[in-house]
Amino acid sequence: MEQAEPQVPHVVFLPIPGLGHIKPMLKLAELLSRPSFQVTFINTQRIHDRLLSTDLLARYPEFQFLTIPDVVPRDRPRSGTMSPGDFLLAAGPVIKPALRQLFISLCKKKGRWQPATCIIEDGILSSSVIDVAEEFQVPVFAFRTSSACCIWTYFHVRKLVEEGDVPVVQDKDMDKPVTCIPGLENVVRRRDLPGIFRIERADDPGLEFFINDQTLVMPRAFAIIINTFDGLEATMISKLASVFTKMYTVGPLHGLSNARAKEETTSASSNSILWKEDRGCMFWLDSQPSRSVVFVSFGSFVGLTRDKMLEFGHGLVNSGYPFLWVIRPDSITGEVDPSLILGELKAMIEDNKGLMVSWAPQEEVLAHPAIGVFLTHSGWNSTLESVYAGVPMICWPAIGDQQINSRFVSDVWKIGLDMKDTCDRSTIEKMVRSLMEDKREEIMKSVNEIKKLAHETIKEGGSSFSNLEKLIDDIWSMSH
Numbered sequence: 329m330e331q332a333e334p335q336v337p338h339v340v341f342l343p344i345p346g347l348g349h350i351k352p353m354l355k356l357a358e359l360l361s362r363p364s365f366q367v368t369f370i371n372t373q374r375i376h377d378r379l380l381s382t383d384l385l386a387r388y389p390e391f392q393f394l395t396i397p398d399v400v401p402r403d404r405p406r407s408g409t410m411s412p413g414d415f416l417l418a419a420g421p422v423i424k425p426a427l428r429q430l431f432i433s434l435c436k437k438k439g440r441w442q443p444a445t446c447i448i449e450d451g452i453l454s455s456s457v458i459d460v461a462e463e464f465q466v467p468v469f470a471f472r473t474s475s476a477c478c479i480w481t482y483f484h485v486r487k488l489v490e491e492g493d494v495p496v497v498q499d500k501d502m503d504k505p506v507t508c509i510p511g512l513e514n515v516v517r518r519r520d521l522p523g524i525f526r527i528e529r530a531d532d533p534g535l536e537f538f539i540n541d542q543t544l545v546m547p548r549a550f551a552i553i554i555n556t557f558d559g560l561e562a563t564m565i566s567k568l569a570s571v572f573t574k575m576y577t578v579g580p581l582h583g584l585s586n587a588r589a590k591e592e593t594t595s596a597s598s599n600s601i602l603w604k605e606d607r608g609c610m611f612w613l614d615s616q617p618s619r620s621v622v623f624v625s626f627g628s629f630v631g632l633t634r635d636k637m638l639e640f641g642h643g644l645v646n647s648g649y650p651f652l653w654v655i656r657p658d659s660i661t662g663e664v665d666p667s668l669i670l671g672e673l674k675a676m677i678e679d680n681k682g683l684m685v686s687w688a689p690q691e692e693v694l695a696h697p698a699i700g701v702f703l704t705h706s707g708w709n710s711t712l713e714s715v716y717a718g719v720p721m722i723c724w725p726a727i728g729d730q731q732i733n734s735r736f737v738s739d740v741w742k743i744g745l746d747m748k749d750t751c752d753r754s755t756i757e758k759m760v761r762s763l764m765e766d767k768r769e770e771i772m773k774s775v776n777e778i779k780k781l782a783h784e785t786i787k788e789g790g791s792s793f794s795n796l797e798k799l800i801d802d803i804w805s806m807s808h
């Protein structure tokens with residue numbers, strides 16, 4: 329009798345084209361490929377071309393990389409030029425037909441490839457993806473790459489509008505506490521609400537689309553996956569459990585992925601995904617005193633004007649502490665020549681006190697003993713990486729979930745300071761000194777407690793470890 333071929337699950341991943349989304353999806357894809365799952369990873373054409381120019385595709389020889397067309401025209405400058413709402417408005421009409429086309433072949437057995445078992449999509453693409461996946465009867469996992477506290481606020485947009493908390497208008501009652509979100513009463517002020525609420529009109533089409541089509545539709549997915557962990561966001565996670573039938577909290581994913589790689593004595597995949605890392609900064613860090621360096625990085629998307637860069641530069645220099653600053657070539661906004669600004673900044677730095685690089689191995693930098701403080705835009709990956717490495721943060725949030733993440737860092741977890749909506753040299757100098765000197769002992773108590781929870785959650789018996797196992801089991805059972 330002929331033996332039936334074992335049906336390994338085939339998982340399709342679809343992130344939106346931003347590093348902060350692609351990176352945690354790749355980490356999850358790596359973790360799912362370990363029990364021999366087949367992985368198809370779909371990127372926009374522009375991202376795919378970038379990956380071809382790094383060695384990333386070669387690092388995943390078992391994965392199938394496919395493409396959908398670009399959503400944003402290629403000649404559009406990157407940093408901060410398109411709101412998430414506008415991006416999503418533009419994305420729907422591109423993604424739906426492209427995904428439908430891909431599903432026609434992904435849902436059939438083809439060579440060694442099994443028919444798609446499920447799709448793990450970026451949760452903010454939910455309406456486009458769920459509609460197509462339902463046509464093909466493929467279960468959907470909505471993966472949100474942001475914090476649980478941020479996702480929870482999105483479910484309350486109607487109440488926020490009724491209460492007059494949204495739109496959040498710069499300089500208008502920005503410090504008024506928000507009282508209409510269960511579990512967040514008096515935790516957040518209007519200025520701490522996610523950046524997408526900083527719009528001119530409550531009926532902004534981008535916001536409407538973001539909330540109605542992409543967030544409120546998410547519970548139609550089979551389950552939600554969040555890159556967070558119970559020890560960090562227990563209250564918010566339990567609130568979200570009332571909205572979703574199934575939820576897997578599997579963060580910090582970079583910690584889980586690094587730990588698994590260590591167990592298997594393989595090396596964790598490098599994080600040079602879209603930009604090449606300048607590893608020379610690690611040697612520079614080796615020459616700096618313990619816990620003395622301020623690491624400055626604003627992620628992969630946020631842009632800064634010349635004025636703001638100079639305020640940061642002066643604040644860092646005036647603090648007297650050495651600093652390592654990531655300045656991406658495309659992060660300087662406005663009509664100025666980036667090389668002139670870099671020249672101005674370099675002229676301020678004495679001796680060996682500061683180093684600027686275009687991209688750093690951030691996870692390794694944060695784990696280096698010379699790092700004392702992280703000056704961050706509070707992107708969710710950066711926040712988790714800092715928590716995991718046990719480094720206190722100074723937060724300068726710009727967009728999206730960053731505004732609420734920074735509030736949690738400063739006022740809920742008490743592991744940093746929030747300089748939201750200010751950018752002046754004296755605040756920067758004071759906050760650096762404060763975290764390096766007078767507040768250090770107190771803040772390190774909470775930093776170390778939360779670091780311990782982050783490391784426990786990814787060990788056998790820990791909640792993220794067990795949730796990943798459950799996710800693997802559930803996907804296995806879908807393929808049989």
Ligand code: UDX
Binds near residue numbers: 351628630
């Ligand atoms: C975006 C949003 O800002 C974030 O809030 C959202 O949750 C995800 O998408 P991004 O702005 O790029 O992402 O920030 P972040 O989430 O912090 O991700 C940046 C990633 O780039 C981090 O994993 C970080 O380690 C990496 N990085 C950054 C480097 O590897 N090297 C660098 O020099 C700078």
